[in-house]
Amino acid sequence: MKGQSHDLKTNNLTPKKGEATVRTSPQCPKTDTRNHGRLDTIDYLCILSIFIMHTGSSRIVLSQTGGPLYQQIVNQLKAKIAVGEWVAGEEIPSIRQLAADLSVSVITVKRAYLELEHAGLIVTQHGKGSFVAADVASGPEIFEQELVAHLEEAARLGTTMGMSQREIVSRLRQALDETLDETRDETEGAHVVPKSSKEPV
């Protein structure tokens, strides 16, 4: 039985065509000594459970700290269409299927699909399923639409908060600086890591 379940997991971990490779230690299945056996199983289950999130027809990965679930689904589906992973007219998973794949409620997926429908990215035909809209815009255009929406929202919020046009523009510049700083920090951070890892421990 033990051997059987190992085989099963090994099979699942073998990357299929087009799937991201999951890095595992090649020794993992072989180490079966009493002391280490338990730890290996836990490691294995963790890898397996991460892997489960990638499987299913959608390959969407949700994060507990990534904001509202429906919003994460909207963003990721939008990105799939924008980069051309899903093309115009292609059938996409049904609401129930995606809910089951992601272990989230039907109502959450329904809300995400409604939003994508309103944005003109997908169409849902009753009894037939959901499809990427036939006249879906190309990637840059989708991001362009999103940018316009965000800018309009920022302008609207600024105005309701009683800011002058100059103030709004300067806040946007400020936000731009902050984003640039963040990217700079990240690149610098990336340089620091290998340096410190060379130091003897």
Add this chain to the structure above:
Amino acid sequence: MNDLCIRMEGVSKRYPHFLLDSICLELREGEVLGFIGANGAGKSTTIRILMGLVRQDTGSVQVLGHPMPAEQTAAKLDIGFVSEDLRLYGAPTLAWHMKFVASMYPRWDQAYADKLLQRFDLKPQQKIKGLSHGQRVKAALLLALARQPRLLILDEPTTGLDPVARREVLGELMSVLTDEGRTIFFSSHNTLEVEQISDHIAFIDRGRLIAHDEKESLLERWRRVRLVVPPSTALPLLPGIVEVAGTERLPVLTTSQFDPDVVSLCQNRGVTVQAVDSMTLEEIFVANVQSRRELQPA
């Protein structure tokens, strides 16, 4: 679809130190209801009444069209019930239990049961008394799921499970729902998982149902609004305020009826809206319970 699967109307039950007070609850076919309450709030009493294990003093209960507890035998053919304190026989093996349950329920699906054995990493030849708590819960769920019941009633199914087991169990529950004719009622105090898998949410506290709503609209209506109030300016009256925290100049309002117009409404009164924060289900639950308890001290 959309037939009522559970219908409770004005259900009350009095115990010496506890009153379950006029519970009204509906659940349609194909939906998931997350039932949240503190310890001793009345979750298990409600579930026992739903299962016909306890007779309500007043009110009517219909489960899958059967009045309860009168037609509980007929109803239970189609209900899969798992509770935290469910007891399986200790000495026999899981395989024995599977055979036993299969002999009573004609819709038992052996192929599905075998698949669940693998997914839940259970061994049929193992005796129940040798199983860990998590394995027992998974064994009970397997026995309930493989019968393919139309309604699953689960009393804290994931309490005491490790994170990996919890994910397996939730994943399996959700895959049940690809079939639109099947419905889940489950109680939990893990608000994170309720938030993840429920379509509808009900809060119960001190024997009363204090909220019963679609999850998305519940999450959409509750907000924390951070304000900056200039000196000698009155705090504007906003709809649905359940809590005012923070300081006089920097109040933080919790509202159960948020409306985007609030921002301009405040602006007109000279009050600045610093931020509008969405709330997790846990924060909503706690704020809701606390504000009600303040209004009606025990």
